[in-house]
Amino acid sequence: MERIHRLLPPAGKCPILAGNSPFYTPISITRCQSKPFTKPASKSAIELRFITNNRDRNLSSSTGPARAGWFLGLGEKKTIMDLPEIVKAGDPVLHEPAREVRPEEIGSDQVQKIIDDMVKVMRRAPGVGLAAPQIGIPLKIIVLEDTEEYIGYAPKEDIKAQDRRAFDLLVIINPNLQKKSNKSALFFEGCLSVDGYRAMVERFLNVEVTGLDRYGQAIKVSASGWQARILQHECDHLTGTLYVDKMIKRTFRTVENLQLPLANGCPKLGIR
Numbered sequence: 001m002e003r004i005h006r007l008l009p010p011a012g013k014c015p016i017l018a019g020n021s022p023f024y025t026p027i028s029i030t031r032c033q034s035k036p037f038t039k040p041a042s043k044s045a046i047e048l049r050f051i052t053n054n055r056d057r058n059l060s061s062s063t064g065p066a067r068a069g070w071f072l073g074l075g076e077k078k079t080i081m082d083l084p085e086i087v088k089a090g091d092p093v094l095h096e097p098a099r100e101v102r103p104e105e106i107g108s109d110q111v112q113k114i115i116d117d118m119v120k121v122m123r124r125a126p127g128v129g130l131a132a133p134q135i136g137i138p139l140k141i142i143v144l145e146d147t148e149e150y151i152g153y154a155p156k157e158d159i160k161a162q163d164r165r166a167f168d169l170l171v172i173i174n175p176n177l178q179k180k181s182n183k184s185a186l187f188f189e190g191c192l193s194v195d196g197y198r199a200m201v202e203r204f205l206n207v208e209v210t211g212l213d214r215y216g217q218a219i220k221v222s223a224s225g226w227q228a229r230i231l232q233h234e235c236d237h238l239t240g241t242l243y244v245d246k247m248i249k250r251t252f253r254t255v256e257n258l259q260l261p262l263a264n265g266c267p268k269l270g271i272r
């Protein structure tokens with residue numbers, strides 16, 4: 001249940017997008033033939049975890065494992081459950097800007113697989129959002145989703161205060177986020193790449209995100225409340241920013257201490 005409150009999900013690593021990467025080979029645009037996503041995942045499937053091994057991590061990387069960014073499994077025989085693990089804080093891929101996905105890359109098998117993996121990893125966590133760098137891919141792709149089931153685990157007073165409402169799966173490539181008002185809110189948030197901790201972060205209450213969907217079509221998302229927070233958190237990942245870079249430091253705490261009172265001098269939770 002604790003995981004439900006996280007903004008993001010876990011998984012492994014994937015290949016670096018270096019100049020010699022397959023990603024740099026010009027590719028023709030093809031329409032995605034993928035079937036619509038089905039809801040996860042039996043309980044047992046969600047609980048399964050697979051560890052990325054070092055052999056996988058070194059695939060196609062010419063700069064060595066220290067650089068992070070592997071195309072996990074490209075060209076390898078993988079089972080359906082062989083999903084990437086979530087990259088944790090400290091890996092450079094989480095602290096450096098991601099690059100834009102070129103239009104001609106969107107229809108490629110590689111990018112479509114990355115998106116599929118991201119959705120599966122997010123749901124496996126489970127989490128309500130994930131950015132490609134969190135599975136080791138330095139590309140500007142985010143996925144997010146909040147469900148009645150997840151929300152059902154949260155205290156009612158939190159749901160109301162946070163203006164948290166369910167929304168369907170969103171896949172946004174090359175997102176561009178803009179605030180739509182100066183209103184902001186302070187709430188605790190977490191990150192699957194910073195496992196086991198929470199801190200208060202100030203976020204805009206209303207934002208608009210433009211970008212491309214997984215078929216390369218332009219999309220615009222207007223969001224408020226908790227969905228706006230998720231979007232800001234995920235878009236931050238694409239600039240190499242974690243919530244701990246923006247948090248109110250004196251509110252940082254373990255998940256176990258989440259309910260403890262704020263220290264003297266900390267701002268109050270809620271809308272400002």
Ligand SMILES: [Zn+2]
Nearest residue numbers: 008191192193
């Ligand atoms: Zn995160």
